[in-house]
Amino acid sequence: MRSILKGQVRSRHWKHLKQIIQVENYQNYRTYEPNYVNIESPPSMHPCKRICDLTGFEAPYFDPRTSLRYANADVFKLIRSIPSEYVQRYLALRNAAVVLK
């Protein structure tokens, strides 16, 4: 935990949650015992609600080029005129942005 040398950056020692869970080795224990991983909620069974990315209205339409959802023709005009940086940010809200690693 504490490093003996002063001035050393200590924050790199800490494991993030994902690593903590990995180390826990929950698969070695009984499945009916609650642990951090198995109390998580399952994916939603309800039908997915599709709302327009820009305005929040109900969005039956989908733009294949930018893959944004939109509600009507005015919003579509807006979508096609915003620069691609904003498109990626709108998609990132939905966790659908293209992430280049």
Added chain:
Amino acid sequence: MPFISQIQRQTDYSSFPSSCPIVIDNGASYFRIGWAGETDPRVMFRNIVQRPRHKTTGETVTIVGDHDPALMKYFDCTRSGPRSAFDSNVVYQFEIMEYILDFGFDRLGADRSQVDHPVLITECPSNPIQSRSKMAELLFESYGVPSVAFGVDAAFSYKYNQQLGFCDNDGLAICSGFTTSHVIPFVDGEPVYEACCRTNVGGYHVTDYLKQLVSLKYPHHMSRLTWEKVEDLKMEHCYIASDYASEVRLFQKGDKEAEEKTRCWQLPWTPSPAEEPPSEEIARKAALKEKQSQRLREMAEAKRSSRINELENELKGLEFLLQQLNHVEENDIPSFLAESGYVSKQGIESSLVKVTQSLRKAKREEVESEEKADPSTAEKYTLINIPDNMLTPEQLKEKRKQLFLKTTSEGRQRAKQKRFEEELEREKLNKQDEEKRLENPELYLEELRTKHRELSEKVEQRKRLKTNGGHTNGNNVSGGVGRGERLNAAQKERMRLLTTAAFDRGKGEDTFGIKDEDWQLYKLMSKDNDDDEEGPDEDEAELARISSRLREIDPAFVSKSEPGSSASEIPRFRPLTKEDFQVILGVERFRCPEILFNPNLIGVDQAGLDEMTGVSMRRLPSKGEGLEERMTKSILLIGGSCHFPGMAERLEAGIRMIRPCGTPIQVIQASDPIFDAWRGASAYAAAMHFPQQTFSRMDYFEKGEDWLRRYQLKYTL
């Protein structure tokens, strides 16, 4: 309720006996610490730490909790952002935790390095064993705490409300926290962790969503939208719609109800100092210009007149000299001339001629060079008509010179003629234009405006393509996907040529360049690029012409002088009005908390709050008689994120959808969703049997990790 912090140092630390436990509610948003048995925590602050550098001394200082903006100017905060010890709802950074505990204990009044009181600290449900053990280690080793107990904050809250009578022995606790939301069923007063359900969406995500939406909509106000400000906005204005679809339809229709529900945030704005109406300004500018040109003209006049004077003087001098020369004797001429500086009489005469000419030019008399040219050409070109064989070589040379002069002067004349004709054309066009304008001013104006708009768009686009490589979203003709959008036609051609060149060569060896024809490739490429450059110039010239015309005619026209203005500036098309500084929250008011019920909106593929209750009840290991009915009758809402108006109704509607028809459903909000956890913990710690639930350092070392994993508090004492 914006950020509250109570960080006054408490003075009565020593008055508490060593058996009195200290109760800590260690939440992802706030850290609350106090004494067991009391109703309110003594000290509470935001659970974040900042480590900026002091500007003058250079040392790194640790600031816990919310900072005082007035003090911050002493520190250089560029490399220190607020950091939290939490990752989701689990503590993982124990160094930061140590800073926070230091601060907490210190403000509680602890003066020694050891804290001699048992500590009850909260954690998340099913805390990973590593986090738990490290926390225990921290408390035991660094603070010398004699005994520690871990508890789930939602459970404490539930028990507290049960004591108050809000809920029963069997019930559900829906805890919506900062980073996560839990649903924990209680059977016989004890939480059933096997049936617990957790979704990783909480108040933090709601605030973040709101922040992103508003900054995307108002990019020029981004600097104003700090996370804290947005949290304030969220707490004040957000609500949960009882049915998202119908609410959104209201806004879509633009009803009056929607108008009422829209909130407008007016940013501080000072109107620019009273502008004079444009016409006056234009008149003023014109007057200034006039004055300037007048001044210039006067200066030119003065220069010209002084030059004329000089020339005249010179002329007079030369004439006088000539006259004197006539009077002087023949032999005295050289000596006389030597005085004045001229070599011979011809010299004087030629300079005289030159001076008279320049004088005439200065006086702006018409230099009849053109007319003089004609008779002189007639003389000069005498040799041209004589065929070659009759001339001597010298005369041939003369002839060639005359030919050359003739063609050039003819060319000049032709050019002048063309210019004249073009002038006539333009005059005609202008006259036509004027006639059109006079007969139908409105239509003319409209046409001109549309033309201007189209041209400006084209020019803008081309400029954007050229410089930025296309931020537009495929509006241009080349279209395409991904990389193709960024290259205009010329660049694509270039790439194509290069790749074909690269591929065509034989296997292994690159033979490009051995033959000379290969380099012709580059000629092709640059030609393409050049072609592209010339086209826009005409458009731009046209645009300039139209905009100048519009400026003359149309009083309301303001030209778009900066077609490439970045989105981060306010488009200064018109003087900034009050509306530019307003941030309007309409649909966002209920769209953001909606993610608690519908995490799909944010991309989190998990169940929402109402669905989670169903999942949780399904997971119950033992379903006794009527247990579920009893549970739905006492559903408690806890946690900071359940303060949204409309949450209880929405939850009730949601749960009714998944339970059998007619089950009694009652959703109650806890007496104080935020503080109840600490209060419950405090009541618990003050109970008599609490010490049995704690574990000491010895226990920890002897029994080891496995025991710690199975350690759970028993909540009914």
